[in-house]
């Protein structure tokens with residue numbers, strides 16, 4: 442049975458953050474253009490960082506508050522309650538930041554972490570390739586190695602925010618050993634380095650959030666290798682665990698926003714069938730949130746994020762799609778207009794069951810690594 446209990450300390454933290462938000466109102470940028478979102482988002486994240494409200498679960502020595510993922514999620518919840526735009530530097534905050542704290546060298550921590558917190562540096566994730574998505578270990582992007590560092594050549598795809606990012610955390614092959622998972626290395630790449638070409642890709646929603654990224658003998662100094670050469674797979678998995686837990690929690694709150702809007706649109710004369718569907722989605726979202734909290738409480742007690750994050754990711758992304766589909770029913774024929782926000786959100790939601798690992802892959806992880814069922 443699920444037991445949901447948030448400590449008094451955590452609730453006091455929530456009150457303090459609410460108090461801060463009263464005199465630091467979030468900007469309105471939800472429907473802004475990408476360049477406006479970046480401009481406003483950078484200033485807003487800097488303001489939050491100034492108040493020490495970003496990366497609160499990071500250790501104090503790296504600019505956090507040494508709190509837990511529960512307090513981190515409280516920050517996210519309160520931001521949503523105040524209708525804040527999504528934080529600009531989410532990939533840095535939820536993926537590469539925690540990974541550097543765990544696996545990075547002292548100088549990498551010193552060089553990168555504070556700019557991740559303040560939002561001065563935006564990071565993108567260079568994992569997927571045309572022939573390596575679900576089967577990530579099949580990546581072909583190669584790095585030639587010499588005593589100074591690495592020379593990367595190859596192609597990445599679906600790289601979100603590569604066109605606005607200062608840095609990329611990149612997985613590439615540094616040796617051709619038989620075992621696919623071996624011979625991969627994890628590099629921190631400055632996106633201004635000569636030899637990088639970024640081509641935006643237009644999505645079904647009309648946004649161009651993600652890109653193709655081409656590397657032609659791109660030099661990466663040896664100080665930018667995370668962990669050992671050839672240990673990239675272990676670090677990539679650690680990144681994906683954080684992505685499926687911490688980033689998913691932040692994304693999960695998008696359901697909250699969508700549901701709240703539907704509740705506001707629900708009037709006494711709204712169709713009974715629609716009301717019933719909305720009630721079902723609300724109940725499902727509460728259950729998913731409770732499960733996410735259960736996991737977060739485990740991490741706060743010292744457990745590292747593991748395969749159970751696939752449950753959060755799968756349940757959230759599928760329920761988000763279903764909420765967005767319900768919104769189309771509320772909108773009726775209005776949803777057919779090109780600029781309709783319900784249609785835009787629905788089209789955006791389609792990618793959520795693919796990004797960070799498809800639903801099929803999450804189901805396999807749950808079957809094999811959470812439930813312990815035999816591999817097919």
Ligand SMILES: Cc1cc2nc3c(=O)[nH]c(=O)nc-3n(C[C@H](O)[C@H](O)[C@H](O)COP(=O)(O)OP(=O)(O)OC[C@H]3O[C@@H](n4cnc5c(N)ncnc54)[C@H](O)[C@@H]3O)c2cc1C
Nearest residue numbers: 566567568569574575599600601792795796797798799801
């Ligand atoms: C909005 C969005 C943002 C993204 N952002 C990034 C990013 O910033 N950085 C990045 O590196 N990547 C990013 N991705 C890429 C994402 O991680 C991949 O799309 C995803 O891992 C799937 O890989 P693929 O597209 O190559 O599909 P494939 O792996 O080719 O899969 C195609 C289909 O086959 C199914 N399939 C494949 N293998 C199996 C299997 N073993 N068992 C059962 N079914 C299987 C899949 O479920 C899917 O339905 C993003 C994707 C989206 C949609």
